[in-house]
Amino acid sequence: xxxxxxxxxxxxxxxxxxxxxxxxxxxxxxxxxxxxxxxxxxxxxxxxxxxxxxxxxxxxxxxxxxxxxxxxxxxxxxxxxxxxxxxxxxxxxxxxxxxxxxxxxxxxxxxxxxxxxxxxxxxxxxxxxxxx
Amino acid sequence: xxxxxxxxxxxxxxxxxxxxxxxxxxxxxxxxxxxxxxxxxxxxxxxxxxxxxxxxxxxxxxxxxxxxxxxxxxxxxxxxxxxxxxxxxxxxxxxxxxxxxxxxxxxxxxxxxxxxxxxxxxxxxxxxxxxxxxxxxxxxxxxxxxxxxxxxxxxxxxxxxxxxxxxxxxxxxxxxxxxxxxxxxxxxxxxxxxxxxxxxxxxxxxxxxxxxxxxxxxxxxxxxxxxxxxxxxxxxxxxxxxxxxxxxxxxxxxxxxxxxxxxxxxxxxxxxxxxxxxxxxxxxxxxxxxxxxxxxxxxxxxxxxxxxxxxxxxxxxxxxxxxxxxxxxxxxxxxxxxxxxxxxxxxxxxxxxxxxxxxxxxxxxxxxxxxxxxxxxxxxxxxxxxxxxxxxxxxxxxxxxxxxxxxxxxxxxxxxxxxxx
Ligand SMILES: [Zn+2]
Numbered sequence: 001x002x003x004x005x006x007x008x009x010x011x012x013x014x015x016x017x018x019x020x021x022x023x024x025x026x027x028x029x030x031x032x033x034x035x036x037x038x039x040x041x042x043x044x045x046x047x048x049x050x051x052x053x054x055x056x057x058x059x060x061x062x063x064x065x066x067x068x069x070x071x072x073x074x075x076x077x078x079x080x081x082x083x084x085x086x087x088x089x090x091x092x093x094x095x096x097x098x099x100x101x102x103x104x105x106x107x108x109x110x111x112x113x114x115x116x117x118x119x120x121x122x123x124x125x126x127x128x129x130x131x132x
Numbered sequence: 133x134x135x136x137x138x139x140x141x142x143x144x145x146x147x148x149x150x151x152x153x154x155x156x157x158x159x160x161x162x163x164x165x166x167x168x169x170x171x172x173x174x175x176x177x178x179x180x181x182x183x184x185x186x187x188x189x190x191x192x193x194x195x196x197x198x199x200x201x202x203x204x205x206x207x208x209x210x211x212x213x214x215x216x217x218x219x220x221x222x223x224x225x226x227x228x229x230x231x232x233x234x235x236x237x238x239x240x241x242x243x244x245x246x247x248x249x250x251x252x253x254x255x256x257x258x259x260x261x262x263x264x265x266x267x268x269x270x271x272x273x274x275x276x277x278x279x280x281x282x283x284x285x286x287x288x289x290x291x292x293x294x295x296x297x298x299x300x301x302x303x304x305x306x307x308x309x310x311x312x313x314x315x316x317x318x319x320x321x322x323x324x325x326x327x328x329x330x331x332x333x334x335x336x337x338x339x340x341x342x343x344x345x346x347x348x349x350x351x352x353x354x355x356x357x358x359x360x361x362x363x364x365x366x367x368x369x370x371x372x373x374x375x376x377x378x379x380x381x382x383x384x385x386x387x388x389x390x391x392x393x394x395x396x397x398x399x400x401x402x403x404x405x406x407x408x409x410x411x412x413x414x415x416x417x418x419x420x421x422x423x424x425x426x427x428x429x430x431x432x433x434x435x436x437x438x439x440x441x442x443x444x445x446x447x448x449x450x451x452x453x454x455x456x457x458x459x460x461x462x463x464x465x466x467x468x469x470x471x472x473x474x475x476x477x478x479x480x481x482x483x484x485x486x487x488x489x490x491x492x493x494x495x496x497x498x499x500x501x502x503x504x505x506x507x508x509x510x511x512x513x514x515x516x517x518x519x520x521x522x523x524x525x526x527x528x529x530x531x532x533x534x535x536x537x538x539x540x541x542x543x544x545x546x547x548x549x550x551x552x553x
Contacts, residue, residue, distance in 0.1 A: 057289060064265060
């Protein structure tokens with residue numbers, strides 16, 4: 001991915017910042033300035049709590065480029081408490097088996113090393129099991 | 133709202149496809165010509181190519197796969213059809229299905245009487261990891277890929293949710309693969325046109341020849357459970373749950389209904405069609421259904437004025453084995469959550485009540501992504517006309533359906549074809 005795009009998406013990636021719709025109060029992620037629930041304009045920033053549960057997941061054995069080092073790793077769709085589902089890696093799993101419905105919370109971690117020549121380290125959100 | 137209708141009827145009077153596979157010596161244009169020539173020969177009463185007025189060609193990414201953009205005019209030129217208008221259509225793996233729809237709309241509009249629709253993809257020039265990267269661009273590169281997902285991963289997450297909700301097991305998916313390879317073993321155009329049992333024996337023979345220990349597998353399922361023979365790609369999807377990387381092309385000839393009998397005594401009519409779009413996988417409230425496929429199917433049934441029960445057979449988008457099970461539910465063949473039981477019971481096999489993927493599907497026949505949607509139509513055309521050779525379904529066939537999906541369901545397009553009399 002190109003440098004300007006990393007910069008553009010930095011806020012969403014680091015802090016899980018989306019939007020809230022002033023018309024229907026829908027919480028929106030990824031932010032897109034038009035509410036997917038009611039179609040109204042929605043440009044008010046909203047920081048998600050980062051709490052949610054595993055909606056579904058898979059264990060990646062055959063990784064795309066940039067992720068080979070971390071195989072096997074778990075990628076998931078996480079349903080946030082506020083409604084939207086985000087696509088993210090799970091981390092800090094330890095011995096705990098992953099299950100649909102498992103409570104998780106957001107953390108910021110290194111995502112990947114991008115490109116051989118530039119070697120940019122990309123950081124962003126991952127989710128870990130909620131400490132009990 | 134009254135059902136949508138075409139302004140005038142459209143019929144298929146010819147169809148052809150290249151062999152699907154991995155062809156070092158052939159580029160996309162060569163494959164397209166191969167399919168085109170077979171199509172010309174298939175027109176019962178012949179076709180003068182100068183009658184063809186426009187070309188719509190589905191192609192996902194010749195730019196990245198071959199380093200060649202702007203391929204529609206090249207396909208026109210290589211088939212001797214310049215200077216006709218040539219249009220490329222891109223909707224990921226649904227490119228050809230959508231190209232077909234555009235061609236149908238163009239004929240129905242009255243603008244053209246004779247239109248060529250095709251699809252082509254040349255994928256095997258690139259190394260596997262670059263193919264994976266290229267296919268991945270059909271997902272949301274800003275919000276899905278940074279997590280380390282791939283297409284097998286997305287469908288695996290759908291499979292995980294499906295197993296959790298409805299009680300299917302990884303073995304269900306393996307049975308879909310076994311069925312499709314069995315069907316594909318009767319298809320001379322298939323890339324992996326061999327039964328799983330044949331592939332298993334080949335592997336044993338190869339081990340014996342190399343002087344290695346010969347693996348013992350009791351049956352196809354045991355073979356598919358073996359991590360060495362069938363490595364996990366993204367749990368629960370293993371290698372044999374995934375369609376292959378393929379080269380191939382397919383074309384069909386569309387004409388307006390009023391002139392169809394000039395080309396064939398038995399034209400195959402477009403009875404219904406539907407198309408819908410959707411956001412990324414995380415923008416949906418379900419992972420066990422593809423909402424856009426359901427919508428596309430409903431539109432097509434309404435337009436045809438028929439129910440799912442009246443469909444005699446279907447070619448569905450089995451890019452992964454789980455996708456076939458979900459497709460059979462989205463299309464209303466089986467209730468939501470029951471498709472896996474129907475698959476296990478053999479309802480979707482050749483002898484079952486709803487044969488699915490008689491061609492072998494994308495799984496066995498191959499999946500040249502931008503060609504697959506028209507490849508499906510070639511099979512339906514052949515089956516409806518009794519031209520499918522060894523794999524011809526021996527029953528009276530009236531309606532065949534095609535279901536073509538782009539990405540994880542961001543684009544879905546469904547067509548229903550009818551043989552009258
Ligand atoms: Zn709203």
